[in-house]
Amino acid sequence: MNRMNNALELVKKLRTFLPAESVLHETEDVRPYECDGLSAYRQTPMIVVLPRTEDEVAGILKVCHALKIPVVARGAGTGLSGGALPHPQGVLLSLAKLKNILGIDPAGRTARVQPGVRNLAISEAAAPYGLYYAPDPSSQIACSIGGNVAENSGGVHCLKYGLTVHNILKLRVLTIEGEILEIGGSGLDAPGYDLLALMTGSEGMLGIVTEVTVKLTPRPEKAQVVLAAFDDIRDAGNAVANVIGAGIIPAGMEMMDKITTGAVEEYVHAGYNIEAAAILLCESDGAEEEVAEEIERINEIMRQSGATEVRTSRDEAERVRFWAGRKAAFPAAGRVSPDYYCMDGTIPRKNLASVLAGIEALSAEYGLRCMNVFHAGDGNLHPLILYDANHPGELELTEEFGAKILRMCIEAGGTITGEHGVGIEKINQMCSQFKTGELEMFHAVKAAFDPESLLNPGKAIPTLRRCAEQGAMHVHRGKEKFPELPRF
């Protein structure tokens, strides 16, 4: 009842400056916003607003700030950690209608875009100038640049070309009070603290991004990819280290295990060796001569590292076909299993073999299959746990399996999330990765921007109480964690 009254009062206030179709509150209208790409978590928001301009966003924030109503930003809703999961008493702020490319400066190699612009749309608009936006998440046809900034998204080319944080110059951000912050600048740096870095990956908890100026990169003259098969996953791991040890930074370096290649081969016929324990895709790009030289060296290294088969794409069509399999890994998981759960830990690469062995053991223990897709160059693992949500209890088992994988990643010197964010999904694992003082500092940073915690509350950073209540606490550097809090 209370929620109902609040909603109606808010709708009335918002409709004083927004058209009726920009403010949704009927259940059937808000239902489509109940989850992001992590559909295991669902929550209908109190209301959904769809502003069309920065001024409208500012107006909405001012109203919510005055009434102390939580605000959750949403781009395209492709996030995989529940970052855009609505708040039951809150406003879901969709930036989807702010989708204009405001300008492309080919000489200065930048694009100024609104937050709802799709990642790939930027590269398409820049293509006539021989330029593109380098970070290329697999979801790039759908995900928004605002979401990319909020998650610091990466892609298969980020070892060489960097993550979102390396490829943006300037942001316009609205604070919860509705005040504009201009962060970064048209030069390569800005005065004061590096708030551009702080905003990137902040999961909609510090401010609302209303404009992004991105760097554009010249299209390389040529790209070619080597496809290598290994009958032992450790050899594949060593091959990655050997390529990097030889002073090569490949444009992309991806690994897939046998169960993955089997699933994708059936689906896209990329030409993978499905008998191999693992395959590696290693791409070189640059000037014609440079690619020729590098590809030859990569071939050599793959052979010396024990590859059972090494093939080089002969033309652009074959290069695209070799990559098609990797790009189809998620949909392929969706074909071989009713549901899948994508994990996102990062580890120092030297621990790859032991972590994969650990995952295999867990897979047997839980009786759940797991496909391994791996951004091998930068150590970012995407185990895809296959399950069936219609089998009672299987989702819970899957989540437990996933949590154990993340714990292994921390123990291996890595992190619980490389690029998908913490959101609501990995909030408990944050307690294992960080100590009390560190979590307190995160809360303090949030409070510096959003003292009343109205922006995406309850996400990304767990409360100390939540950590203490959790069974699975960790001993960090030999000390018990949260000694000051009562145990439950």
Add this chain to the structure above:
Amino acid sequence: MQEIVDQLAATIRAAAASNAPLCIRSGGTKDFYGQQDKGRDGARGSILDPTAYAGIVDYEPTELVVTARAGTPLMQLETELNARGQMLAFEPPHFGIGATLGGCIATGLSGPRRASAGAARDFVLGVRMLDGKGDDLSFGGQVMKNVAGYDIPRLMAGSLGTLGLLLEVSLKVLPLPAEERTLRLSMNEAEAIETMNRWAGKPLPVSATCFCDGELTVRLSGATSAVRAARAVLGGEEIAESSSFWKSIREQAHPFFRSGKQLWRLSIKSTTVPLSLPGKQLIEWGGAVRWLSVDPEMDNETVEALVRKTAKDAGGHATLFRSQIPAAAVFHPLPPVMMNIHRRLKEKFDPMRIFNPGRLYPEL
């Protein structure tokens, strides 16, 4: 080593308890940089010297990551990396033999390779630090991709020691290029700006640019074949002994940098046409940095106002990098909303305001 950390933490706690400011100083090579009227009420604070906490903690070349203690001499770190065929790709300036990793990251300064490879902050993966309460905190990590928690490691880069004492830093490192060559072409300033930007829009292995006195100097780095191919396309004269030239730019040993009483750094949009300002200019970073060396005939306030407005109009900001004016404002003033956020962040990291008060901005 832990005893050193315990001692530093005890010093910080004592300073916080007695509300006495501390001046974090490692090598002291960058003393000239930042506000000179440091300290609160004119008091600079006692020196907190973390250089004893030195040494490489972990370095595995094939992981492309190095972790070292903040007191590690930059020279030692670079020598170790070089021996394994790797480098700090942001080419940090040392400004003296005593430069440390802590000072390098705290100032966040980058050298000639910045425009192509990225800045100091781009390579920071993780930090261990002591905050203003003396708490030992770690953020980020030793892996290339990590989005767990806010990006405090990069926030520390360039914060000039005002948010905490760095203990350890993890950095991404890159392989040394197989080949480097430097070319020199004669042209005027407008042509140079246009040329640098045009090259940057093409897939060329340009790793550094510098325009001064009617000459554009450009460095090519990368695979041998790529450098050779680019060399043929770009033209110009190849110069020998080029590493000493780039070092003189990085370390500001080049005569240009000492030619005037004030050295300003304007960080602006790279395509900005030649700036009309008194004094001499040297251009780096593909046009995105314009150094101004000036012996002003006008009064200092007029020069400052002119330089700051010029930088702002070009989408950027200006820093008074070196001067002999003790009370001058060094960094570009922040708009009130931005300063508010800065002040609140400072309050959270350093509640008693003991670390380098006033070195970045008088308010911090």
